[in-house]
Amino acid sequence: MLIDMHVHPIFYGPICNDDAELENRKNAFGVWKQGPMDFEELFAEWDICGITQAALLPLDLTTTAGFWVVDNDQVEALCGMNPDKFIGFASVDPHRSDAVDVVRKAFEEQGLQGLKLNPAKQKFYPNDPVAEPIYRLCEQENKPVIFHSGLSWEPNTPTKxxxxxxxxxxxxKHPNLRVCLAHFAWPWVREMAMLMIKYPNVYTDTSLLYVDSPEEQMMELFTKDMGPMWFERCFPEQVMFASNGPRFRAFKLKRALDKVPMRDFARENLYCKNALRFLSGKGCNRNGRGQNDPASE
Structure with missing residues (x-):
């Protein structure tokens, strides 16, 4: 089982019927040389590396750009077409006056499984009071939040x-809120590691922006940016497989991670178990580690 926890469905064929909308997506995401793909092509690529499910991430830029990159309704529709393959997330622009209502509808009526926010793109600091009602609702609904963190190559994304x-x-402030700071917060890998050691409710993922080949980047991440045993010993349940598609190809990432030395329990956590825990909140003890993992002994 392999779950890709970071996919932007901007080129998924069934939601690419509007040329102006597609152009907005390309410009917002900074990807201009790709185009729509049908499910047959998508799932053929999944089969190369064994992906069984993927989290689909929309983005609401209502107040900063005047449009959604992908909206919650589109994610709901995609999940309805392939409910066994797609894990739908919601998004909301925190500056909207109806932000809480949008998120509540996404969870309670549309069946979406978590929330995606991009502070750089949506222009807010994570601790801005404007986002507090959203965090409280996610806690109440037991839904996780994925944040963009670290560098972004997208246009108009201040890293601050x-x-x-x-x-x-x-x-x-929200110890019961499951939070993923995506992209390993690169280049601040050690700061990200510190947060995972200190806070069992924080996760990250492998959707780094490559500055080397995938093989070189993953080996650098797991053996040099961090100590080679940090993942297994310190936060074995807090790192998830994620590709950042369509910017990067999942099968290349999987091939690279297969070459990184780690024990079987850690690899299984990375490829699927951690995603399941992040989504459900089940399976972790008070220290953030599973009862049956060697690292919790």
């Missing part, structure tokens, strides 16, 4: 909003 330390007050 996404430094990993900008999230610490949120983690302190």
């Amino acid at each position: 909003y996404c430094h990993p330390m900008a999230f610490e007050e949120v983690l302190i």
